[in-house]
Amino acid sequence: MNRLNKEQNLGEVVAMFPGAARIFNKEGIDYCCHGDRTLESALLEKEIEVIGFLNEINKSYDEFLNSKEAYIDWRKEDPNKLIENIVDTHHAFTYRELIEIDQLLLKILKVHYHHSGEELKTVHKLFGALKTELEEHLIKEEEGLFPMIKEYFKNPSEELRDSIMKLVGVIENEHTGAGHILQDLYRETNGYKTPEGACTTFNLVYKKIDELEKDLFIHIHKENSILFKII
Numbered sequence: 001m002n003r004l005n006k007e008q009n010l011g012e013v014v015a016m017f018p019g020a021a022r023i024f025n026k027e028g029i030d031y032c033c034h035g036d037r038t039l040e041s042a043l044l045e046k047e048i049e050v051i052g053f054l055n056e057i058n059k060s061y062d063e064f065l066n067s068k069e070a071y072i073d074w075r076k077e078d079p080n081k082l083i084e085n086i087v088d089t090h091h092a093f094t095y096r097e098l099i100e101i102d103q104l105l106l107k108i109l110k111v112h113y114h115h116s117g118e119e120l121k122t123v124h125k126l127f128g129a130l131k132t133e134l135e136e137h138l139i140k141e142e143e144g145l146f147p148m149i150k151e152y153f154k155n156p157s158e159e160l161r162d163s164i165m166k167l168v169g170v171i172e173n174e175h176t177g178a179g180h181i182l183q184d185l186y187r188e189t190n191g192y193k194t195p196e197g198a199c200t201t202f203n204l205v206y207k208k209i210d211e212l213e214k215d216l217f218i219h220i221h222k223e224n225s226i227l228f229k230i231i
């Protein structure tokens, strides 16, 4: 069984288990700018009990590994098949949901404008930023990075590998950026909890953003921790 351990650095933990980002965020652990620190040193600094934390995070990690999506061991599959899976399932889902959620958000913003307070306006802004970032990101992968990776597996060369790794750096930064917006959304919505008595559309929108986030975690995991590691 794969386990996360205290000697791993924070960046590595998030690469293996994207859901760790939310856990770190909850504890105020900065895995992004201080991703080179070990998990142990970050926990000690925050005075968090190491063994208890490791048990909890490994429980979530097991659930993630056992979830239907993460179950296929993509490391053993043809990379072209992995790329196809990423584009056909995760990219298709993300494009569709970004548009649907955007329209639904606009609808509830209009209906609840006078009595929703600041929360909906902030969510609308954050989601708009996420949509813009992600749409360009998906296209960058489909039109730029993925064709280069496919070509590399057909005709490998050091030169092509260097260009790919440069672009991978950009792509990974964008993953981190999207992760930050998702954290803000999670915080602003209190973990996607709608106010009491919220209408059906309101509940639906938060549920959809929650599902989009879960899919993005699996999606980014496949890219950062599997596809980019086999190049």
Ligand SMILES: [Fe+2]
Pocket: 086, 090, 091, 138, 141, 219, 223
């Ligand atoms: Fe992607």
Ligand SMILES: [Fe+2]
Pocket: 137, 141, 171, 175, 220, 223
């Ligand atoms: Fe990506």
